[in-house]
Amino acid sequence: MTPDQLRSEFQAALAAASTVASVKAIRDEYLSRKQGKITALLKAVGTASPDERRVLGAQANALKQEIESALDARESAFELHANGGLTAWRGRLRRGFESYNELANGVLRQLSLAMPEIDLSSIPAAPI
DSSP: OOOOHHHHHHHHHHHHOOOHHHHHHHHHHHTTTTTTTHHHHHHHHSOOOHHHHHHHHHHHHHHHHHHHHHHHHHHHHHHHHHTTTTHHHHHHHHHHOOHHHHHHHHHHTTOOOOOOOOOOTSOOOOOO
């Protein structure tokens, strides 16, 4: 199977995933060390001719990174939704900071960055 065929098959499977468990099953199907489809593709790179090996290896590694990133993003989205989503974060931020100025300057202090205080008062007020 070519990297492009694997990519389109993966994208269809990920689009159909509706739970964290289904995303983890897709991760196992594609990235499992022993029987993963990407693992099989990477093993096939070793049997290709030297000229094809370079191109196929680069494509396979890029596809592996793409699949890992897509799976991580989908799992994060499910977990964020399960934990209350953005509204839960807004509530936590509101308890600690009254304005964007305080939030921005608090982040800079926490990161120990030597920067001037930020004044965002010219930006129209929006809820944190």
